[in-house]
Amino acid sequence: MLKKRKKFPKERLTGAVLERVTDHQYFFTLEHSLNHYENYDWWKYLLKDILFVLLYETEFYLCIENSVDDKSLWKDFKGYESVDTVGDNVWIKCKNVDSYILITLLEDYENLWEYEGPLHFFAGIQDDKEKNPDTMEYQMKLSSLRDSMGIEIKVAEKEMKEDIIKKIKKVMDSYRLTLDFKEEGNE
Amino acid sequence: MAISSYYRCTYGNYSETESTVKYNEQNNSNGKEMIKGVSTAVQTNPYSGTSFKVASKTSGANVFNLLDSTAGKVKDGVARGASVFRVDGPHGKVTYNHFNTNSSLYPNNKIYQALNHKKISSVTYNIGKNAGKITKTLKVGGRAVAVAAAIMDGKEIYDAYKKDGNKVGENTITTTSGVAGSWVGAIGGAKAGATGGAAIGTMICPGLGTTIGGIIGGFIGGIVGAIGGKTVGEGIAKEVMNR
Numbered sequence: 001m002l003k004k005r006k007k008f009p010k011e012r013l014t015g016a017v018l019e020r021v022t023d024h025q026y027f028f029t030l031e032h033s034l035n036h037y038e039n040y041d042w043w044k045y046l047l048k049d050i051l052f053v054l055l056y057e058t059e060f061y062l063c064i065e066n067s068v069d070d071k072s073l074w075k076d077f078k079g080y081e082s083v084d085t086v087g088d089n090v091w092i093k094c095k096n097v098d099s100y101i102l103i104t105l106l107e108d109y110e111n112l113w114e115y116e117g118p119l120h121f122f123a124g125i126q127d128d129k130e131k132n133p134d135t136m137e138y139q140m141k142l143s144s145l146r147d148s149m150g151i152e153i154k155v156a157e158k159e160m161k162e163d164i165i166k167k168i169k170k171v172m173d174s175y176r177l178t179l180d181f182k183e184e185g186n187e
Numbered sequence: 188m189a190i191s192s193y194y195r196c197t198y199g200n201y202s203e204t205e206s207t208v209k210y211n212e213q214n215n216s217n218g219k220e221m222i223k224g225v226s227t228a229v230q231t232n233p234y235s236g237t238s239f240k241v242a243s244k245t246s247g248a249n250v251f252n253l254l255d256s257t258a259g260k261v262k263d264g265v266a267r268g269a270s271v272f273r274v275d276g277p278h279g280k281v282t283y284n285h286f287n288t289n290s291s292l293y294p295n296n297k298i299y300q301a302l303n304h305k306k307i308s309s310v311t312y313n314i315g316k317n318a319g320k321i322t323k324t325l326k327v328g329g330r331a332v333a334v335a336a337a338i339m340d341g342k343e344i345y346d347a348y349k350k351d352g353n354k355v356g357e358n359t360i361t362t363t364s365g366v367a368g369s370w371v372g373a374i375g376g377a378k379a380g381a382t383g384g385a386a387i388g389t390m391i392c393p394g395l396g397t398t399i400g401g402i403i404g405g406f407i408g409g410i411v412g413a414i415g416g417k418t419v420g421e422g423i424a425k426e427v428m429n430r
Binding site: 019073115145146 | 244245249260262267269279291303
């Protein structure tokens with residue numbers, strides 16, 4: 001009998017990578033693209049929990065770029081502190097992170113993680129009337145990476161690194177996944 | 188071609204006999220129908236009859252995005268639509284031009300899945316990037332060619348009219364009917380061909396296959412439809428006149 005050949009074997013998702021770009025910038029990503037993993041749906045749960053711990057008990061702005069035409073955002077997030085548009089971007093102010101906002105963003109707005117947006121969480125902010133995602137001051141900025149590859153983490157102070165790694169590691173441990181820390185260029 | 192005409196052509200003793208004239212007319216006519224088919228096909232949406240459409244807006248590194256309006260999460264009873272196939276430039280950790288497919292769609296289609304993050308040449312990237320402009324240019328060119336074909340049709344009808352002794356007779360009616368049939372056939376054939384080609388392409392590889400299948404199907408359908416439509420149109424006219 002002919003043996004059926006496996007052409008595109010998929011792997012189990014067993015870990016993720018935290019890559020240091022600079023002292024103020026990190027990528028929390030997958031080693032390969034999402035299609036590479038047979039349990040790719042774990043990635044959403046993981047991202048939800050990572051975002052939750054990083055934003056926990058912090059007031060933040062959520063900025064969704066290039067989404068002013070998506071009217072459903074207003075309906076979905078009307079319960080929050082404020083929903084506002086500046087140019088093509090929608091801004092949502094949140095007193096505290098909750099599961100609703102994260103699950104809604106990850107489940108109902110997959111496009112923002114894949115090819116639209118991007119979206120940014122600005123934590124530790126002052127009220128900024130200009131609301132420009134490029135110039136806004138923050139303590140921590142979390143942005144979606146295209147193709148559902150994860151998040152970019154930017155911090156104002158490099159000392160925050162230890163705390164961030166600790167929080168991410170804790171979530172990874174709860175999923176029994178490994179966290180591979182990489183310095184830039186250190187593959 | 189009749190054997191006598193063949194010998195005359197081959198051995199240089201060429202003179203236009205009735206059969207060679209007929210042969211040339213037939214060839215010219217088929218060439219014209221092919222032009223009609225192609226000009227109609229380039230103006231036909233390769234996704235017609237499918238739920239696919241090209242996103243009108245792209246952002247960031249994305250230069251081409253094919254959406255399936257029936258896919259994606261259902262919200263308020265309506266599917267939000269999802270990207271099926273994209274062409275992206277470098278972004279984040281991915282430092283090269285590449286295709287993107289959707290991990291949550293068609294998990295069992297190995298060709299589709301293998302295309303994700305597949306490195307592509309700058310030519311392919313530029314085709315994706317300029318797809319809108321290419322389509323627009325082809326449509327304008329197609330319209331110009333269609334006008335030229337219509338002028339040739341006018342001449343053909345006029346010649347038939349002359350052949351009938353400057354009155355509407357059998358030749359005029361048959362030719363006019365054939366011309367009408369060829370246009371109807373070209374338009375219908377291009378649409379049907381695009382739909383069929385897109386369906387076959389989708390079965391092989393949704394997105395990329397849909398696009399290629401829709402384009403090829405449109406061309407084949409347009410050409411076959413134009414040639415077939417002419418024959419059918421002329422046949423109907425002859426049938427009606429013989430009654």
